[in-house]
Amino acid sequence: MLAALSRGDRxxxxxxxxxxxxxPAASKHIRVLExxxxxxxxxxGRHRRYRLNPRPLVDAQDWxxxxxxFWEGTLSQLDALLTRLQKGNS
Amino acid sequence: xxxxxxxSRWYAAPPELIYRAFTEPELLEQWFCPTPExxxxxxxxxxRPGGSYRFVYHFPNGATVPVIGEYQTVxxxxxxxxxxxxxxxxxxAGMLTLVTVDLEERDGGTEVxxxxxxxPDSEMRGRHEAGWSSTLERLVTLCAHSH
Numbered sequence: 001m002l003a004a005l006s007r008g009d010r011x012x013x014x015x016x017x018x019x020x021x022x023x024p025a026a027s028k029h030i031r032v033l034e035x036x037x038x039x040x041x042x043x044x045g046r047h048r049r050y051r052l053n054p055r056p057l058v059d060a061q062d063w064x065x066x067x068x069x070f071w072e073g074t075l076s077q078l079d080a081l082l083t084r085l086q087k088g089n090s
Numbered sequence: 091x092x093x094x095x096x097x098s099r100w101y102a103a104p105p106e107l108i109y110r111a112f113t114e115p116e117l118l119e120q121w122f123c124p125t126p127e128x129x130x131x132x133x134x135x136x137x138r139p140g141g142s143y144r145f146v147y148h149f150p151n152g153a154t155v156p157v158i159g160e161y162q163t164v165x166x167x168x169x170x171x172x173x174x175x176x177x178x179x180x181x182x183a184g185m186l187t188l189v190t191v192d193l194e195e196r197d198g199g200t201e202v203x204x205x206x207x208x209x210p211d212s213e214m215r216g217r218h219e220a221g222w223s224s225t226l227e228r229l230v231t232l233c234a235h236s237h
Contacts (some may be wrong), residue, residue: 063209076099078099081117082101084120
């Protein structure tokens with residue numbers, strides 16, 4: 001379903017079609033995806049169209065910042081270990 | 091791709107000792123975490139080309155977050171290149187990134203440079219990035235079991 005959504009918006013019926021499942025069954029699957037924040041639905045006439053929403057996965061800048069802090073913190077921990085090891089050797 | 095994260099620091103210690111700190115589990119467990127409040131347990135550490143590792147971070151609130159990867163380049167005393175992938179529950183679980191650690195002897199000590207790169211940008215995330223795919227696979231499995 002997500003693969004289909006990555007190619008464009010779809011209705012529940014369209015999403016269920018390749019799996020030969022009913023629209024209510026397809027809707028059940030879609031609710032799981034909506035719950036995970038990966039799919040959002042919007043009314044379009046009689047149907048509801050679903051769209052892939054990759055945003056909850058990553059905020060890119062936040063991601064880089066988190067890793068920068070990770071490495072800065074981690075490399076500073078190495079100092080303390082090396083001091084201990086070298087004291088132990090001398 | 092997003093820009094690489096670069097971080098370097100000079101240590102008053104020889105490259106050989108620092109290399110050991112990066113590759114020996116009993117030493118890694120003593121320092122390889124961003125703050126002293128976080129503990130790291132080394133599940134696996136096999137520093138040879140194709141060898142894998144799994145480190146588990148234990149947070150003060152009880153949360154545990156593993157990171158896994160595979161060593162690609164292993165040059166004792168000089169360089170380590172390994173893949174880096176967070177596992178669930180990390181929000182970025184499944185994204186394959188790459189870490190290069192260079193050790194360079196300088197001024198009677200060692201300059202350690204870390205380059206963490208291949209962070210996928212948003213365009214790729216929505217398409218065919220490995221991490222995105224594995225997230226999709228997990229969801230597909232979840233859906234398959236939710237009948």
